[in-house]
Amino acid sequence: MTPRIEFGLKPSAQPLPDAEREAVLANPGFGRHFTDHMVTIRWTEGRGWHDAQLEPYASFQMDPANMTLHYAQTIFEGLKAYRQADGSVAMFRPEANAARFQRSARRLAMPELPVETFVEACELLIRQDAAWVPGSGEESLYLRPFMFAAEVGLGVRPANEYLFVVIASPAGPYFPRGVKPVSVWLSEEYVRAAPGGMGEAKTGGNYAGSLVAQAEAAQQGCDQVVWLDATERRWVEEMGGMNLYFVRGSGADARIVTPALTGTLLPGITRDSLLGIAADLGYGTEEGRISTDDWRQGNEDGTITEVFACGTAAVITPVGTVKSARGNWTVGDGEPGPITLQLREALLALQTGHAPDPHGWLHRVV
Structure with missing residues (x-):
């Protein structure tokens, strides 16, 4: 000991x-x-x-x-x-x-x-x-x-x-004027991490390596970059320094899906917390693989209704539009979705003591 x-x-x-x-x-x-x-x-x-x-x-x-x-x-x-x-x-x-x-x-x-x-x-x-x-x-x-x-x-x-x-x-609040959806650029030239690399580690080098792709996203008129896998450049991994979530369906039957941890993604604390909160709210949850084709087709045919990123700083950030070298598309109507906002409100209510803490996540200090 x-x-x-x-x-x-x-x-x-x-x-x-x-x-x-x-x-x-x-x-x-x-x-x-x-x-x-x-x-x-x-x-x-x-x-x-x-x-x-x-x-x-x-x-x-x-x-x-x-x-x-x-x-x-x-x-x-x-x-x-x-x-x-x-x-x-x-x-x-x-x-x-x-x-x-x-x-x-x-x-x-x-x-x-x-x-x-x-x-x-x-x-x-x-x-x-x-x-x-x-x-x-x-x-x-x-x-x-x-x-x-x-x-x-x-x-x-x-x-x-x-x-x-x-x-x-x-x-202060990450969105002082209300929750605003972001636009994202799918990076096919640069990668954040490769199998066997440091993707799971929260180290400064990972963030230094992301800056050129973030600058490319800005040149394309986007707020953030979305990382794809290093091997095929088709499987969605993260958004900037945040984990991604996809909502399949709507209402009580909606399913909350996030890319599985493969060793190249950062295992976010907020990501893990939202899996628990979504289940508490009665939604099905899943960790799996989502390709860029799945994402685009899902938004076009309405099977993917909402997309959001999550992390400590912003808690939850809705994704409104997607741009890539192969074309652009909109997530839903381009505005924050109801399940995205419900999850964000539920997590913040727990964090600030305005809702029960069934998981024992709050650590009282003073």
Whole structure:
């Protein structure tokens, strides 16, 4: 059994004044402002995890030969804490993020942080900076745990030192003017991941590799890129950094379908949660393969009535139009579908404590 890691507490002597913090919370945006503190834990070969502490948010001093800058051993997570209906604060499924963080670390030959330590680090930061948690609607405190190689030196091998960090940022509603459908570009030239690669890992390199395709989507007048499989370029995988869902049929007989996890897709926490929520609402669910031809034909003949993407930041994003080198088409009437909106409302109600939590996904903090 791994011994519990003790955290030192070094709170800031100069937190942001209340008035300035409230001004930030009035319009936080996403990822633009950060709380007063962060949590750090070091790992050294032969010593393991050590020097865990909560400390003031500050910049790092980095040597030019830091191994992360050269060999990209870096992973991250994203999760949210919500102000509940009773005024308390709860994280959404932090244990699931912690387990995925371990899997990412394993794939990149990095040390695995114990799940309980990951969760405790997030708890400490939330308790210290609880005043930064917004108090209404789908606003939240977004937590970004990450880890990178801290060894200085050149040589292609796993590093012998790492730094784990948690920072937090208040986040406003993703769609402040109402839920808007996005347009997507099917990328047939670029791929996000290949079998045996790092598709399942939440690592920075996956996102760096996506930027050129995202730029191509923008040139085509689209909001997002949709990734296809690396082998045949016909099986739908993800949208940008989000998982995709398809609604077959309508009403009570509708079936909610998402691409199966093949090793090249990121196993999203929101994706997994929606499988449970859809079943709770009485819908059939399925994990399978969906080709671009299936998608287009389904929209044309009405068998696929809605399409949406899901992820931590936006929760659920409807897809309205699709563009590709072979033609364009519309999903339904191009507007958010009723089941898409129902699932989004149900998930947010659970996350914010306005609906029961039958799965035990909320982790109360303060």
